Amino acid sequence: MWCSRTALGRLALQTAPLSLAGFRRDMSALPRVYVTRQIPPRGLQVLRESGQVQFELWDSDDPIPRQELLKKVKGCDGLLCVLTEKIDAEVLNAAGPNLKVLSTMSVGFDHLSLGELKKRGIRVGYTPEVLTDAVAELTIALLLATSRRLIEATHEAKTGGWGTWRTLWLCGYELADSTVGIFGLGRIGVAIAERLKPFKVKKFIYTDVAPRPELAAAIQAEYVSMDELARQSDFLAVCCALTPETQGICNKNLFSKMKNTSIFINTSRGGVVNQEDLYEALSTGQIAGAGLDVTVPEPLPTNHPLFTLKNCVILPHIASASYTTRNAMSALAANNLLAGLRGEPMPKELQL
Numbered sequence: 001m002w003c004s005r006t007a008l009g010r011l012a013l014q015t016a017p018l019s020l021a022g023f024r025r026d027m028s029a030l031p032r033v034y035v036t037r038q039i040p041p042r043g044l045q046v047l048r049e050s051g052q053v054q055f056e057l058w059d060s061d062d063p064i065p066r067q068e069l070l071k072k073v074k075g076c077d078g079l080l081c082v083l084t085e086k087i088d089a090e091v092l093n094a095a096g097p098n099l100k101v102l103s104t105m106s107v108g109f110d111h112l113s114l115g116e117l118k119k120r121g122i123r124v125g126y127t128p129e130v131l132t133d134a135v136a137e138l139t140i141a142l143l144l145a146t147s148r149r150l151i152e153a154t155h156e157a158k159t160g161g162w163g164t165w166r167t168l169w170l171c172g173y174e175l176a177d178s179t180v181g182i183f184g185l186g187r188i189g190v191a192i193a194e195r196l197k198p199f200k201v202k203k204f205i206y207t208d209v210a211p212r213p214e215l216a217a218a219i220q221a222e223y224v225s226m227d228e229l230a231r232q233s234d235f236l237a238v239c240c241a242l243t244p245e246t247q248g249i250c251n252k253n254l255f256s257k258m259k260n261t262s263i264f265i266n267t268s269r270g271g272v273v274n275q276e277d278l279y280e281a282l283s284t285g286q287i288a289g290a291g292l293d294v295t296v297p298e299p300l301p302t303n304h305p306l307f308t309l310k311n312c313v314i315l316p317h318i319a320s321a322s323y324t325t326r327n328a329m330s331a332l333a334a335n336n337l338l339a340g341l342r343g344e345p346m347p348k349e350l351q352l
């Protein structure tokens with residue numbers, strides 16, 4: 001049985017599976033898997049009950065220190081990670097030639113060096129779809145919190161700023177009759193639009209590397225250029241993946257074309273936004289407000305200038321954070337890993 005001293009000093013013993021005959025199998029013959037974080041229970045249950053692997057985990061809610069990761073991956077056949085681990089050539093070299101499968105408990109994969117993984121023939125699993133509802137729901141919450149100034153309002157109510165009812169005090173912007181722009185139309189963008197529709201949005205527009213007519217049809221969204229997206233959107237929701245092409249794409253150029261009554265929302269990755277340009281746009285009134293679930297870096301230092309702005313609502317990367325969704329992600333990540341180790345198609349595999 002493979003066991004380990006954990007980050008918390010506890011002994012993480014992984015239960016040995018029972019063979020059909022009811023005897024304990026020789027665990028050392030099973031593929032070795034390292035799990036880089038205390039993942040939600042459903043995923044651990046899938047791994048344990050599979051009887052297919054011996055696994056060790058970094059039994060902590062905090063990220064594994066890099067040096068520890070480099071030690072722990074050595075000789076592993078499979079690796080299950082979360083988005084805080086940068087999986088690059090250094091980690092893959094430390095793992096060595098046994099590593100066949102990497103499974104990330106995230107839909108985003110910008111923390112993975114895909115070229116290095118492909119070069120080594122390592123298959124990659126990720127967790128799309130299971131988090132779409134949770135992310136879309138949180139995006140709506142963030143959009144409303146930003147546009148209707150909920151954080152400022154609760155602060156005023158708690159701290160004595162609530163003098164009397166005033167005609168224009170804490171006024172914001174409403175969705176009814178608005179144009180909502182989606183930057184990067186995928187499953188999540190569609191799910192956001194579906195949820196916004198009952199708020200009487202007038203029009204949905206989107207941009208992407210190319211039109212996506214099937215997805216767009218579901219929400220009657222019109223394909224427009226990036227410039228048009230900026231010009232027309234009353235609410236602009238960023239839903240694209242972070243790639244070299246989208247890095248810093250939400251910058252001065254984009255903000256300068258937006259209306260000064262527009263709300264900018266980002267629940268994808270902080271790297272798509274140039275934060276200095278966003279600060280400028282928010283502090284000069286170029287745009288009305290921004291809601292961010294993602295930043296660079298994460299956590300954003302508490303003395304960051306964006307935190308000084310009343311019209312910027314910042315959340316600590318919680319879009320998929322519901323118990324149901326995080327458990328589903330954990331189970332899917334475990335099932336991807338197991339399928340990959342069996343040499344079968346993964347439930348959700350990235351095509352490298």
Ligand SMILES: O=CC(=O)O
Nearest residue numbers: 105106107108320
């Ligand atoms: O940001 C969350 C994810 O990529 O799953």
